[in-house]
Amino acid sequence: MKDVAARAGVGLKTVSRVVNGEPGVTADTERRVREAIGALGFRRNDSARILRKGRTASIGLVLEDLADPFYAPLNRAVEEVARDHGALLFNGSSAEDADRERELALALCARRVDGLIVIPAGHDHRYLEPEMAAGVATVFVDRPAGRIDADAVLSDNFGGARDGVAHLVAHGHRRIGFIGDRPTVHTATERLRGYHAAMDAAGLPADDSWISLGPTAPERVTAEAERMLTGPRPVTALFTGNNRVTATVVRVLARLPRPVALVGFDDLELADLLSPGVTVVAQDAARLGRTAAELLFHRLDGAGEEPRQVVLPTRLIVRGSGEVGP
Amino acid sequence: MKDVAARAGVGLKTVSRVVNGEPGVTADTERRVREAIGALGFRRNDSARILRKGRTASIGLVLEDLADPFYAPLNRAVEEVARDHGALLFNGSSAEDADRERELALALCARRVDGLIVIPAGHDHRYLEPEMAAGVATVFVDRPAGRIDADAVLSDNFGGARDGVAHLVAHGHRRIGFIGDRPTVHTATERLRGYHAAMDAAGLPADDSWISLGPTAPERVTAEAERMLTGPRPVTALFTGNNRVTATVVRVLARLPRPVALVGFDDLELADLLSPGVTVVAQDAARLGRTAAELLFHRLDGAGEEPRQVVLPTRLIVRGSGEVGP
DNA sequence: CTGAAAGCGCTTACAG
DNA sequence: CTGAAAGCGCTTACAG
Numbered sequence: 006m007k008d009v010a011a012r013a014g015v016g017l018k019t020v021s022r023v024v025n026g027e028p029g030v031t032a033d034t035e036r037r038v039r040e041a042i043g044a045l046g047f048r049r050n051d052s053a054r055i056l057r058k059g060r061t062a063s064i065g066l067v068l069e070d071l072a073d074p075f076y077a078p079l080n081r082a083v084e085e086v087a088r089d090h091g092a093l094l095f096n097g098s099s100a101e102d103a104d105r106e107r108e109l110a111l112a113l114c115a116r117r118v119d120g121l122i123v124i125p126a127g128h129d130h131r132y133l134e135p136e137m138a139a140g141v142a143t144v145f146v147d148r149p150a151g152r153i154d155a156d157a158v159l160s161d162n163f164g165g166a167r168d169g170v171a172h173l174v175a176h177g178h179r180r181i182g183f184i185g186d187r188p189t190v191h192t193a194t195e196r197l198r199g200y201h202a203a204m205d206a207a208g209l210p211a212d213d214s215w216i217s218l219g220p221t222a223p224e225r226v227t228a229e230a231e232r233m234l235t236g237p238r239p240v241t242a243l244f245t246g247n248n249r250v251t252a253t254v255v256r257v258l259a260r261l262p263r264p265v266a267l268v269g270f271d272d273l274e275l276a277d278l279l280s281p282g283v284t285v286v287a288q289d290a291a292r293l294g295r296t297a298a299e300l301l302f303h304r305l306d307g308a309g310e311e312p313r314q315v316v317l318p319t320r321l322i323v324r325g326s327g328e329v330g331p
Numbered sequence: 332m333k334d335v336a337a338r339a340g341v342g343l344k345t346v347s348r349v350v351n352g353e354p355g356v357t358a359d360t361e362r363r364v365r366e367a368i369g370a371l372g373f374r375r376n377d378s379a380r381i382l383r384k385g386r387t388a389s390i391g392l393v394l395e396d397l398a399d400p401f402y403a404p405l406n407r408a409v410e411e412v413a414r415d416h417g418a419l420l421f422n423g424s425s426a427e428d429a430d431r432e433r434e435l436a437l438a439l440c441a442r443r444v445d446g447l448i449v450i451p452a453g454h455d456h457r458y459l460e461p462e463m464a465a466g467v468a469t470v471f472v473d474r475p476a477g478r479i480d481a482d483a484v485l486s487d488n489f490g491g492a493r494d495g496v497a498h499l500v501a502h503g504h505r506r507i508g509f510i511g512d513r514p515t516v517h518t519a520t521e522r523l524r525g526y527h528a529a530m531d532a533a534g535l536p537a538d539d540s541w542i543s544l545g546p547t548a549p550e551r552v553t554a555e556a557e558r559m560l561t562g563p564r565p566v567t568a569l570f571t572g573n574n575r576v577t578a579t580v581v582r583v584l585a586r587l588p589r590p591v592a593l594v595g596f597d598d599l600e601l602a603d604l605l606s607p608g609v610t611v612v613a614q615d616a617a618r619l620g621r622t623a624a625e626l627l628f629h630r631l632d633g634a635g636e637e638p639r640q641v642v643l644p645t646r647l648i649v650r651g652s653g654e655v656g657p
Numbered sequence: 658c659t660g661a662a663a664g665c666g667c668t669t670a671c672a673g
Numbered sequence: 674c675t676g677a678a679a680g681c682g683c684t685t686a687c688a689g
Contacts, residue, residue: 006666006667007666014667015665015675015676016675016676017666017668017676017677018669018676018677019537019666019674019675020677021667022674022675028674029674029675030674030675031674031675034674036676046461046464046465048440048441048461048462048465049666049667050441050443050665050666050667051441051443051667052378052381052382052387052442052443052665052666052667053493053665053666053667053668053681054376054381054666054667054668054682055667056376056378056382056665056666056667056668056681057667057668057669057680057681057682058667058668058669058681061378063421063442069412070402070407070616071403071405071406071407072404072407072408073403074400074600075405076403077397077398077399077403077524078398080397081396081397081398081424082396083399083684084397084422084423088423090521092514093421093438093439093442094421094422094423095389095419095420095421096410096415096420096422097410097419097420098410105689112419113419113620114374115374115375115376115377116377116378116389116419117377117378123657125664135372135374136374138372139372139374145359168342168688195431205438206683207664212618252600255601255604260605272603273455273600273601274578274599274600275578275581275599275600275601275602276601278581278582278585278605279601279604279605280606291398292560294681332682332683333682341660342659342660342661343660344658344659344660344661344684344685345658345685346658347658347683347684350683354658355658355659356658356659357659360658360659364689375683376682376683377683377684378681378683379665379681379682379683379684380683380684381665381683381684382665382666382681382682382683382684383664383665383682383684383685384665384684384685385665385684386681424687444664452684468659510678576670583658622662625675652669658689659688659689660687660688660689661687661689662685662686662687662688663676663684663685663686663687664683664684664685665675665682665683665684665685666681667679667681668679668680669678669679669680670678670679670680671676671677671678672676672677672678672680673674673675673676673677673681
């Protein structure tokens with residue numbers, strides 16, 4: 006910028022005016038500055054600008070896995086809102102590891118992102134308190150923050166699971182299995198709560214052997230599904246706790262001679278084309294992302310109200326697999 | 332930092348040493364500095380650090396659509412490599428719009444990202460020449476750069492499509508349709524070239540009415556598939572140019588009384604569970620991302636060789652739909 | 658082992 | 674309409 010000013014024979018401030026389109030520069034001066042910018046290949050350094058201005062016009066998104074198709078629409082929705090507000094988006098995966106989540110979130114704070122959207126992997130977010138106190142707007146999404154009071158945007162995991170299981174009950178099932186993610190994952194336990202609520206409401210017992218929470222690795226899920234489907238009192242229907250579990254269970258059921266009822270949490274691509282089509286409780290991932298990002302920018306605009314918890318509805322999509330009788 | 336130094340009764344440089352873990356500080360001094368950092372809630376400002384040091388330890392990824400499941404594993408692979416190199420990742424979608432691509436890429440350059448990975452939407456990347464000359468390492472992925480000489484990592488679109496169509500020919504088909512993305516998309520025309528190569532190699536004519544390039548909106552793809560499958564000389568097999576087209580055509584074929592052969596470019600989740608399973612030419616999206624990111628950091632480490640074009644192989648996955656006879 | 662001075666490349670607040 | 678000075682929060686290069 007100093008070189009541009011020298012070449013154009015003007016002061017630094019005049020170059021700054023031209024670069025930022027500020028008024029108060031004659032056409033002739035502006036032309037000389039632009040010529041110098043072109044000749045010297047000048048490009049404004051936003052790092053310096055940021056240092057002086059305070060706000061970085063960037064936000065960070067920490068999610069579980071950038072490669073998980075469930076989070077892709079959420080990611081895009083956050084980006085669109087950020088773009089509407091002139092902000093750039095950093096993002097990264099926690100890989101479901103609390104230490105990695107913290108490391109990433111703090112690295113983003115050190116870059117002085119204006120705000121942070123976090124899909125938590127850990128259960129203790131007190132490490133973010135100094136950052137939040139220093140003004141980093143923070144919104145949690147998909148799962149609530151642990152041990153701090155903060156904004157959160159969630160799906161109605163309890164209600165969605167309850168409705169899905171009630172749907173199976175309505176189709177005559179009395180022995181229904183539940184296979185979900187590890188019990189440390191908030192959504193897994195909420196959905197299990199929904200399962201119990203539906204069984205209780207129907208006056209049905211929920212045998213311990215019908216419930217399995219754990220890693221979503223295909224080997225474990227396959228073994229558990231096969232176990233529940235055999236033995237003296239096999240289940241006649243399964244409720245699966247997320248998209249990865251559902252995909253694996255669909256594969257197990259495809260190998261069986263008789264159809265077994267299935268309702269899954271989360272929608273899947275092509276689920277309508279299987280026979281039978283897979284009945285699911287769908288979340289609106291894009292809406293989760295959009296809502297969280299809008300709340301974040303609302304805070305950035307100075308809204309100092311109490312932390313808010315927003316719960317978005319789920320939707321039961323009937324396609325056939327959930328309507329198979331016992 | 333000034334406040335920390337004052338409170339600890341030391342100089343600025345000593346605070347800097349403690350914060351960065353540099354040697355040459357007595358245990359007692361370090362303790363006093365740490366106490367002051369804690370009491371004042373000091374957090375190092377990386378914007379200032381970056382301004383002084385030159386490198387920002389961040390890279391940018393411009394892709395077509397963060398929500399497209401095809402790009403999700405690519406995104407994650409880039410992130411992992413960046414993380415291994417201690418860099419943070421910015422990303423954003425061009426939404427297949429050349430202006431938006433340029434706007435985003437230049438915004439990232441203004442933030443002084445060390446490098447840029449671009450899935451191009453436009454066909455003229457001369458706008459990046461000043462940035463590249465100024466030292467921003469740039470690698471294109473999935474499609475080559477337009478009108479500039481630059482590193483690129485691509486799938487073997489030509490060879491993959493040729494093999495897929497040859498597979499249909501080997502199963503007895505003589506009238507094969509091709510439905511792909513718009514002719515402005517590099518991968519679409521390369522795959523069409525592969526189609527022609529396979530037809531020519533088999534001595535088969537390729538009727539113009541069997542070929543359709545255009546938007547991948549379901550309405551258009553459905554209409555084109557139905558048109559090719561009816562009339563006096565209907566095709567007996569279809570080759571689809573990408574994941575979105577394949578998903579739509581699978582829906583069309585599911586409604587037909589007789590099975591029609593299909594091979595698609597790009598793999599789909601659950602494709603193995605449809606009946607018949609969908610035979611595809613699969614790309615390794617994660618490997619595309621990993622290779623591009625590794626090439627980028629190789630350049631950042633000072634490799635000044637000529638721009639390089641890397642072509643990764645595709646893989647034919649046989650599942651049933653491509654083995655249906657005419 | 659420790660620190661004062663200069664500077665990274667901008668913008669702010671002011672004066673003319 | 675234009676510009677000189679100060680400063681954002683760090684690190685670099687030196688000196689002691």
